Amino acid sequence: xxxxxxxxxxxxxxxxxxxxxxxxxxxxxxxxxxxxxxxxxxxxxxxxxxxxxxxxxxxxxxxxxxxxxxxxxxxxxxxxxxxxxxxxxxxxxxxxxxxxxxxxxxxxxxxxxxxxxxxxxxxxxxxxxxxxxxxxxxxxxxxxxxxxxxxxxxxxxxxxxxxxxxxxxxxxxxxxxxxxxxxxxxxxxxxxxxxxxxxxxxxxxxxxxxxxxxxxxxxxxxxxxxxxxxxxxxxxxxxxxxxxxxxxxxxxxxxxxxxxxxxxxxxxxxxxxxxxxxxxxxxxxxxxxxxxxxxxxxxxxxxxxxxxxxxxxxxxxxxxxxxxxxxxxxxxxxxxxx
Numbered sequence: 001x002x003x004x005x006x007x008x009x010x011x012x013x014x015x016x017x018x019x020x021x022x023x024x025x026x027x028x029x030x031x032x033x034x035x036x037x038x039x040x041x042x043x044x045x046x047x048x049x050x051x052x053x054x055x056x057x058x059x060x061x062x063x064x065x066x067x068x069x070x071x072x073x074x075x076x077x078x079x080x081x082x083x084x085x086x087x088x089x090x091x092x093x094x095x096x097x098x099x100x101x102x103x104x105x106x107x108x109x110x111x112x113x114x115x116x117x118x119x120x121x122x123x124x125x126x127x128x129x130x131x132x133x134x135x136x137x138x139x140x141x142x143x144x145x146x147x148x149x150x151x152x153x154x155x156x157x158x159x160x161x162x163x164x165x166x167x168x169x170x171x172x173x174x175x176x177x178x179x180x181x182x183x184x185x186x187x188x189x190x191x192x193x194x195x196x197x198x199x200x201x202x203x204x205x206x207x208x209x210x211x212x213x214x215x216x217x218x219x220x221x222x223x224x225x226x227x228x229x230x231x232x233x234x235x236x237x238x239x240x241x242x243x244x245x246x247x248x249x250x251x252x253x254x255x256x257x258x259x260x261x262x263x264x265x266x267x268x269x270x271x272x273x274x275x276x277x278x279x280x281x282x283x284x285x286x287x288x289x290x291x292x293x294x295x296x297x298x299x300x301x302x303x304x305x306x307x308x309x310x311x312x313x314x315x316x317x318x319x320x321x322x323x324x325x326x327x328x329x330x331x332x333x334x335x336x337x338x
Contacts, residue, residue, distance in 0.1 A: 249310045
């Protein structure tokens, strides 16, 4: 009989962490599982480590391919997954022993959900910079499909190795090589097509942070490429019927997003700023106005979409409160896109 859950794990030169990762998978309880490990041309001892694991536990299935990259490895592995649900896992991470059971249970109990993530603990803790701690705090503040949808434009709202998705959807949504993060691309495609993604609000994944992570060494995961991905989907959703929008925030984050949206023919009609030196000036050929003047401008200029590009959670909350006081509705009239 097919297992309930297939764990999909690409592997490339992960000998230092692979045994601990596989041990955490083998300790899963309360659910039938298989692990599809795709060796993507490893040149270290990863392949022999995988072979030993498969010899000890037939639930571990190993396939090898010449080095072709994570997208090719993931799509290859997906063709072999037999479970009702497919759970992503990275070869340097560690899952809580109840992760698969609790995520499968969440999907069982909510047939409307396409998939679920979970909260994470980034490690090793001693090396974490303040920015990574703030990112972890934001990620773990999301606890419902509403939170995921609302903050999807801020950053990828689900840690990729925490994702569990119904296998029936993978045929419609294979991974893609777009020159930006394949996980963010997948999440925004799913949400854009009306699928709902939830969160199990427990820390069920220890997510390793280090200088060798793909997200640190590949240009596809740079901030500019995240912004390009965001702009691509914004242009096809919130801005699909508008070539002009109101941009709130012209710091580094706002400038980068405005530049990326301009590549899709989307340009601001006004910029909202709290910086007193900018208010009253013109940037990108459009007026810079204060938040206090937004209501009058909005009433006169018309209901243009508002893109609030404010990176920090605190100021972003203040922007949301100000827009809500004007009677504007998030995801209909405005989005926050850090």
